[in-house]
Amino acid sequence: MDVTTARERLEEMLADLDRSIGVLRGEPVGVRDRSAADAGSDLTDADRAQAMLTVANSQRQAIVEAIRRIDEGAYGRCVDCAKPVPEGRLEARPEAARCVPCQGKRERRR
Template identity: 80%
Template sequence: MDVTTARERLESMLADIDRSIAVLRGDPVAVRERSAADAGADLTDADRVQAMLAVATAQRRSVVDAIKRVEEGTYGSCVDCAKPVPEGRLEARPEAARCVQCQSKRERRR
């Protein structure tokens, strides 16, 4: 993937993620009285929203880091071994920072 296309895709992804985060952080439109059961459901919903915010925030960080790599001229090179990240991987995940082998090693260590 050429750098211009990568930057466009990453910036589009960033805008989408920012919109999602804004929606997740939004306040309810209306406040109404709720029963105890509704309060329990709200807690579950709040936990789900927090989890989605955590994932969106991590994804946003990956996209911002990828944009920085584009600006630095290192986009498309693995941050661990400096080998090229396969084109197919970058097509599927433009924010990918590692080649498949290094990403697999990282995931096994977790």
Template identity: 80%
Template sequence: MDDTSARERLEKMLADLDRSIGVLQGDPAAVREYSAADAGSDLTDADRAQAMLTVATTQRRAVVDALKRLDEGSYGSCVDCGKPVPEGRLEARPEAARCVQCQGRRERRR
């Protein structure tokens, strides 16, 4: 993927993530009356929203880091081994920082 296409996709992803994060954070000032059943349901909804916010924030960080790598001229190189990240991987995940092998090793360590 060329740098221009990568930048466009990453900037669109960043804008979408920022919009999603804003929606997920919502307005805590809105107060409603709850029945006991509603409160339990809202707790589940709040947990789900928090999980989605965590994922979106992590994804946003990866996109910002990819844009920095573009600016530095290191985009498309694995941050661990320095080998090229396969084109197909960058097409699927433009924010990818690692080649498939290094990403696999990283995930197995978790």
């Protein structure tokens, strides 16, 4: 994928994530009567929203780092071994920072 297309896709992904993060951080709409069941449901919803916010922020960081790599001329190279990241991987995940073998090693270490 050429860097112009990659940048466009990454910036679009970033804008979408920023909107989603804004919604996740937003206040509940409307006022309703509170019961014990509502409080338990709200806690579960808050936990779910917090988990989604954590994932969204992590994804946002990966996109920002990919844009930085474009600016530095390092986009498309693995950050661990400096080998090219396969074109198909960049098509599927334009924010990918690692080649498949290095990403596999990273995931096994977790």
